[in-house]
Amino acid sequence: MTSEHDRKGVSIAVSAEVQAALAAGQPVVALESTVITYGLPYPHNLELALAMEQEVRDQGAVPATVGIVAGVPTVGMDAAAIQRFAQFDPHHPPLKVSRRDIGYVIAAGSDGATTVAATMVLAHLVGVQVFATGGIGGVHHGARETWDVSADLTELGRTPVLVVCAGAKAILDLPATLEYLETGGVPVLGWHTAEFPAFYSVSSGLPVAYAPDAPFVARAWKAHRALGGAGMVLAVPPPVEYAIDRTKVEAAIERALNRAAEEGIHGPAVTPFLLAALARETEGESVRTNVALLRQNARIAAQVAAAIAGIR
Numbered sequence: 153m154t155s156e157h158d159r160k161g162v163s164i165a166v167s168a169e170v171q172a173a174l175a176a177g178q179p180v181v182a183l184e185s186t187v188i189t190y191g192l193p194y195p196h197n198l199e200l201a202l203a204m205e206q207e208v209r210d211q212g213a214v215p216a217t218v219g220i221v222a223g224v225p226t227v228g229m230d231a232a233a234i235q236r237f238a239q240f241d242p243h244h245p246p247l248k249v250s251r252r253d254i255g256y257v258i259a260a261g262s263d264g265a266t267t268v269a270a271t272m273v274l275a276h277l278v279g280v281q282v283f284a285t286g287g288i289g290g291v292h293h294g295a296r297e298t299w300d301v302s303a304d305l306t307e308l309g310r311t312p313v314l315v316v317c318a319g320a321k322a323i324l325d326l327p328a329t330l331e332y333l334e335t336g337g338v339p340v341l342g343w344h345t346a347e348f349p350a351f352y353s354v355s356s357g358l359p360v361a362y363a364p365d366a367p368f369v370a371r372a373w374k375a376h377r378a379l380g381g382a383g384m385v386l387a388v389p390p391p392v393e394y395a396i397d398r399t400k401v402e403a404a405i406e407r408a409l410n411r412a413a414e415e416g417i418h419g420p421a422v423t424p425f426l427l428a429a430l431a432r433e434t435e436g437e438s439v440r441t442n443v444a445l446l447r448q449n450a451r452i453a454a455q456v457a458a459a460i461a462g463i464r
């Protein structure tokens with residue numbers, strides 16, 4: 153592990169492999185750690201984290217799992233750290249870290265699982281442009297009262313990282329989420345589709361800009377960046393053979409949202425609560441879809457990173 157020390161006294165640990173790839177202009181794909189700790193149950197989360205790294209490698213790119221390891225922001229977590237974030241002491245789980253929490257977790261010397269927002273921050277600081285995950289955070293239902301809008305959205309408006317995802321889960325207000333991204337100047341491209349995917353389902357009925365292939369995405373990204381744009385979303389529908397019918401998911405989401413309201417869940421706990429409730433409601437099916445789309449997103453992100461790097 154080599155470290156960067158050029159952040160005003162705060163060092164970011166970058167794995168030797170990631171450092172070498174960046175120096176050589178080779179494609180690198182960032183992966184987040186909140187999805188490991190809070191997004192999927194053990195052991196699916198561990199298998200998934202390792203499978204995503206393998207998918208990236210299979211495309212000739214280098215994976216960089218991002219998190220705060222014992223107080224050290226890290227780009228390129230090793231297998232031991234990933235294992236610890238997947239199978240943790242439930243009394244002392246890694247903290248969920250969004251942009252605002254990074255400094256606190258460094259000071260506390262704790263483990264921190266980085267969300268999309270915090271992963272973007274660290275990836276960008278070391279020069280990683282492409283990031284693959286499952287779903288981004290968004291505008292929550294009821295946000296007009298609660299003001300619960302994920303910091304992922306504001307981060308996309310300020311930090312130049314291309315986030316490859318399956319859209320956002322329908323636990324969120326998807327039309328409002330797209331409006332918010334538009335306000336923030338964040339392009340949303342659809343991979344082989346002109347419709348925003350709804351994570352488990354291929355369609356949401358909401359329009360996005362059609363992207364035919366990786367070279368096109370790379371050109372759009374470079375033009376967006378050259379003219380002062382920040383983040384960008386590439387939304388990839390789940391593989392059709394794993395997609396779940398929209399109406400089936402909607403009933404489960406309704407129950408999860410009601411439960412969250414009854415139990416008075418708020419703040420950073422909302423998303424993990426809804427994800428866990430949904431996993432229980434739909435049982436194995438949602439986990440299978442989740443794993444399949446995360447692997448697919450890692451693969452496509454690696455292809456896009458290669459196109460940006462000018463390979464192929």
Ligand code: PSU
Binds near residue numbers: 187267268286304321
């Ligand atoms: N959506 C998912 N799975 C996830 C998350 C979102 O389908 O694991 C995680 C991501 O890390 C995302 C975070 O950045 O939840 C958003 O949390 P919040 O809504 O508190 O900003």
Ligand code: MN
Binds near residue numbers: 300301419422
């Ligand atoms: Mn929130």
